[in-house]
Amino acid sequence: MIDKQYTYAVARIRSKEIMLLSKSDVEQIMSCKSEKECLRLLTEKGWGRPGDETAEQFLSAEREKTWELMRELVEDMSDFDTFLYINDFHNLKAAIKQVYTNTSRDDIFITNGTIKPELILTAVQEHNFSLLPDFMRSCAEEAYYVQLHTADSQLCDIIIDQASLETTYQKGKASGVEVLAEYVELYIAAADINIAIRSCRTGKDKVFLERALAACDTINIQSLSSAATEGEEAIYEYLQNTVYADAVQAIKKSLSAFECWCDNLIISHIQIQKYNSFTLSPLAAYILAKENEIKTMRIVLSGKRNDISDLSIRERLREMYV
């Protein structure tokens, strides 16, 4: 019998949460003078695996450890596919570009997806899209022929990105897991706002926007695309009437500040899971917290590596889960 309460798993996650980086840990890492010093401190905090030397190895190891833990705790991993579809669609883009340019590279694929990258590559190479699952089949075919006949890589990417957003949204909402449903709502809304702002700044038309935006409950994509064609002020005006009114200040500051705001919003929404002792939600929250931690450490480590000022790094630091 599958334990839908996940009592054992949540208790283990509670123990794991004390290993997550807190705000003071991030401050401590920020006070390090070099990337090497940061990595040494992270090693003391249990990051990385024996033999890891580079920042990328540390970050990959943390992600792998998180997913290994989830595979150990959860019998049916399909609910977590919500987090992995983005990797599948990235692999689809990579496969189409590889076939189109007639090159061969293995290092452009992400292994942690729901479909094996080799299968995606084979489907594109053989033009046999029936090999792919339903959620990817039609968009793969469309994107491939757009790339092949028009050489428009941007349009190809947009078709895939929209399918990625829609699939993630549908799967998250259908999962019945509170955190996943909430996460996909915020994730898609943030992506739509980001697309609208960028499209507005690059002068894209409404047809493009409708092609790129994905539907969700809290954003009316018709209104957003109309606003985006009118100008940034119209977007701000539209957002003021939504639950994302606070985003306007962040967007006005910079797009990286907006991305930071989005991540912090997700973290603030999942905080309540720290006090939930049952269901899959605390596990999903842990994955998000760990991803947020990895993202924050990537910012700190690359900042230290490239001698970026502490002030600039701090502007991009995310709120921590613990």
Place this chain on the structure above:
Amino acid sequence: MKIDMNSLGIVFALLGAVLAALLSGMGSAKGVGLAGQAAAGVVTEDPSKFGKVLILQLLPGTQGIYGLLIAFVTLSQIGILGGSSDIELWKGLLYCAACLPMAFVGYFSAVAQAKASVSSIGIIAKKPEQFGKAMIFPAMVETYAILALLISILAIFGVAGL
């Protein structure tokens, strides 16, 4: 075949005793199992917390003991364990009713206490120094199991004196 209704007194009295032991035992088994899963999760990560989480796991087990006590007292009173078991129908029904508080409160309080225990085990996972406070939360649920035990015992002895 004609059944003498008065002969059913012992049947109802025994039914009460069985329900007290059965439902309380079921609740405790479910509760200790649930808390045990959470305790195992914490011990997997930190075996040094075994002692603390074990106490929290055992808290929902008391209802089973109370149910057993009520069943035992009832069986003694109605003569199943020795003596005369000639119980009139009305008295058998009263014994049955006397056992019900422990039967139902025992089941539901054990399950509720287990949920509180699981949450308290979460506290131990993060802040083991807060063990005292963590134990208070599930222990509060125990109050209602004790009240039910008290009422059942008073009622059983009261019925016996009628």
